[in-house]
Amino acid sequence: MPDGLEMVIVEACRPRSTMLAPRLDVGSRAPIANSALGRAYLWAMPQQEREALIESLRLTRGSDWAALEPGLRRSLADADALGYSLSAGEFHREINSVSVPLVGPTGDVMALNCGTAAFVYTEDHLRQWSLPNCCAWPRRWPPTSAATCRSRADPHTEETERMTEPRKLRSNFPRGSYLWAVRNAQWQAMGIPEEDCEKPKIAVVNSSSELAACYSHLDQVAKVVKEAIRAAGGVPFEIRTAAPSDFVTGAGARGAYMLAARDLVTNDIEVAVEGAQLDGMVCLTSCDKTVPGQLMAAARLNVPTIMVPCGYQASGEYKGQHVDIEEVFIHSMHAMLGSTSTEDVVGMSRCAIRTPGVCSGLGTANTMHVVCEALGMALPGSAPVAALSDKMFTDAKAAGARIVQMVWDDLKPRDILSPGAFTNAVRAVLSIGGSLNAVKHLQAVATEAENGVDVYGLFETLGPKTPVLSGLRPIGEHLIEEFESAGGCRGLMRQLLPLLDPGARTVTGGTVWENLRDVQVGNPEVIRSIDRPVAPRPAIVLLRGNLAPEGALTKPGIVERKVRRFTGPAVCFDTSDAAVKALREKAIAPGSVIVMRGAGACGGPAMGGGASRVVFAIDGAGMGDQVAMLTDGHLSGLVCKGLVVAEVAPEAALGGPLALVHDGDTVTVDLDARRVDLEVDEAVIAQRRSEWQQPKPMFDRGWLQIYRRNVGPRRKAPSSHARPSNDRPEDPSQDAEPGAHRRAHPAVRHLRT
Secondary structure: OOOOOEEEOOOOEOOOOOOOOOOEOOOOEEEOOOHHHOOOOOOOOOHHHHHHHHHHHHHHHOHHHHHHHHHHHHHHHHHHHHOOOOOHHHHHHHHHHOOOOEEOOOOOOEEOOHHHHOOOOOHHHHHHHOOOOOOOOOOOOOOOOHHHHHHOOOOOOHHHHHHOOOOOOOOOOOOOOHHHHHHHHHHHHOOOOHHHHHOOEEEEEEOOOOOOOOOOOHHHHHHHHHHHHHHOOOEEEEEEOOOOOOOOOOOOHHHHHHHHHHHHHHHHHHHHHHHHOOOEEEEEEOOOOHHHHHHHHHHHHOOOEEEEEOOEOOOEEEOOEEEOHHHHHHHHHHHHOOOOOHHHHHHHHHHOOOOOOEOOOOOHHHHHHHHHHHHOOEOOOOOOOEOOOHHHHHHHHHHHHHHHHHHHHOOOHHHHOOHHHHHHHHHHHHHHOOOOHHHHHHHHHHHHHOOOOOHHHHHHHHHHHOOEOOOEOOOOOEOHHHHHHHOHHHHHHHHHHHHOOOOOEOOOOOEHHHHHOOOOOOOOOOOOOOOOOOEOOOOOEEEEOOOOOOEEEEOOOOOOOOOOEEEEEEEEEOOHHHHHHHHHOOOOOOOOEEEEOOOOOOOOOOOOOOHHHHHHHHHHOOOOOOOEEEEOOOOOOOOOOOEEEEEEEOOHHHOOHHHHOOOOOEEEEEOOOOEEEEOOOHHHHHHHHHHOOOOOOOOOOHHHHHHHHHOOOOOOOOOOOOOOOOOOOOOHHHOOOOOOOOOOOOOOOOOOO
């Protein structure tokens, strides 16, 4: 909203936080740009007056109104069709989730969200239409009559006073009660003043750890966030979670602890935040699995939450060439094949990482940081960001201040995590060719939010329609630093704006459109416009076929491939070690399709198995263009080598078609047709299925046993309900259908021991 435009207050109100603004009296004026006063609801407008107002807006708002009026008309039609049987809470959620007005079915009520739709009502407008009610805060819906509305204009009525009091915090127990007293005793011993017990209580979710550079700086970030929360009138409580790092805690159990730890993070947060009945959360996002784990917790608990991307690490140089963790990973596998010396791998490892933070390429961590902002769960302009930079600390401080107001405003994750928000996030990932892991993580978040969004379906339908606008490592040559300098996620979304849902809400309290309208892209070569993409085809493709009836993912990148259809004989392996050994011994012929199975969510378990190691070993053997690879495991976000199809579902451990492939079977991967097929007679496949026996579970003890017994296979509907611990996983191949939607990626929600 341009500065200087004003909203006339025609009903007195008291802001929810005394820090926000003084009491507003009848006849006073307030800047509409103030986010706290940016929403006004106008009621009781007859049809004739409504049309006059629309005509006035058409004349005064010009091109702005021309863009908004079609949405207004659609909303009118939708409201009429619905018959407007919404409850008060549903009504307010509706008007806060769109960027256009809503009108009741009889035409006698009009509600305009001035903050999102950018409509400004001057004193003349209010006088001309004799509108009875304009308040800076949402009011009870619906007014019983225009007369009732007018009576509420008295600033001293009991009704007005009651409705403008600060909302009750769930953490505020009755003074002197058992819960209040025992908690107060604990907090007195910690030096927390008794008067702080009435303030918003905010969890600062910190996965600090001395095991990995990803987390080693988070204590510094937490300190800044806590100071900002206190300054804003809240009380911070730092809580800790598991801190998984692929390159450190991925060493045990074939890497199975990594994805399993994502769900552990979610449950860690639930225990602390829900158990203590805290009012909000600031999540310090870092390495791959903590980001989705925190988002899942936010969606599950539905308390006001803001995500703070804590930055990427600075990379280095080796022998005059750029080197980061991606090169170390790749060349360590090359060394096993003899194409890189051990001395060079050691030299690279000494130079690749110069500061704390997540992997510097567009791996899973940086992809998920972008996802946080694209979903609206992080402040605009906060992703990506260099770790320990001034900007990172500035963003952290702003988040600490913002979360307190979010608590007073009762702005919760499920108000933000709408279907439109997920569409925006999927578009963002597609437009940068981000990590394939973002697909399952987003689906897990949507499942926890219980919004019915089919993320796999979104990637499938939007992939061919979303241009790739930035070529960042590993799919291109641009560095993450260049992407940040060019505008990062905010610049990317500005370029994507015609394809986004502009009315999706964000943690700012405003919409995507409001956050982006004044954004300029710093370097249009790093972040291109939608009419000048960096690649003619999608960088992420969802495949189907008789080998993947529930889908599979591949990441062809942005370099145009010479071969987009690959047919060859299968060479099957049940472990990555066996596949790497065969490559070292030159036992795999050019033209083969390597099948590595038993690495899915149940079989890995938790997709452990080291599929990425096989991909880089293929590259080290110089066979990247000579073979294809299929796996039910997942890939590192840093992988963009060769023709690799990952996360084939249903997985082999549950009797999926991948388990029925034999050495020598003909397999075809067709990127243009978006299919992966086993060219074997159906009668033969049926015979193999009747003879198949489920393999004995690996690592069947401790946390991995709990995870494996509760994780769900991906089925047709997005759901993640756990099975009793003594149940065997069902065989999805018995009822899987070609074209069936995937189930959400597993999320352990109810643990049994």
